[in-house]
Amino acid sequence: MNIPNRITLSRICLIPIIVVLLSIPFDWGTISIGEGILPVSHLVAAILFIIASTTDWIDGYYARKHNLVTNLGKFLDPLADKLLVSAAFIALVELELAPAWIVTLIISREFAVTGLRLVAAGEGIVLAASQMGKLKTWIQIIAISALLLHNYPFSYIPFPFATIALYAAMIITVVSGVEYFVKNWHVMKESK
Incomplete structure (x- = not known):
């Protein structure tokens, strides 16, 4: 196994540790x-x-x-991203730091896009991540980090940065999901 795949596996291995730190x-x-x-x-955990x-x-x-x-890396990398973000968001709901409806929207988008990619892969089509999708990932990471830190350092002002970041993550997640389906809807029409 090469170094990038080992790094990706280390990301997956950190997920249960983060969840335990937030759950217990x-x-x-x-x-x-x-x-x-x-x-x-x-x-x-943050x-x-x-x-x-x-x-x-x-x-x-x-x-x-x-x-x-590698093909293993192409499989593991997006899986690790989705597992990490989903686990963190679910833990934030449990801690009552994020509303369940927002987290449900975000995770639903991830499942929907993954499903579209699977259909495309079955047709031999590779759907690359869009710039909007990459932006979505970084905004989600910022929102999760701010929520895990209980809005630190913005809590001193006080300024609701974590809440604003969460809503921004929700909006960009939905918009990027819609954009992804609009650009790639031909895959659904062409699949047999």
Whole structure:
């Protein structure tokens, strides 16, 4: 297994650790942030989430630079992204830091686009990620990070950055999903 695929697997391996840190009420103390508090376990989960998110860029860059793009990598990389983002969003719903309806919309879009890609793959068509899709991923990562950090450092102002980022992520997720289907609807018409 090459280095980019190992980096991708490390991202997948971080997911259960992040979920455990967010799901189990560890008594590691809290940090006062403005008018609120940030549990240390959430801070650690946020740091691990940010590290895992950056590995997405690192593995792709390394694979392209050293010509190490593989079918396994093409499969694992988007899977790792969707698992990481979905797990974090679901944990945020459990913690009551994100509304379930927004998370449902975001995850539904991911399933729908994945389904379209599977149909296309069955027809021998490769559907590349769009610029809007890449922007969507980064806005989701920013929103999740801000929510995991309980809006730190914006909680000192106070400015609802995490909430704004979440709504921006929802909007760009829906818009990018619609754009993806409009551009690639021919795949559904052509499939047998």
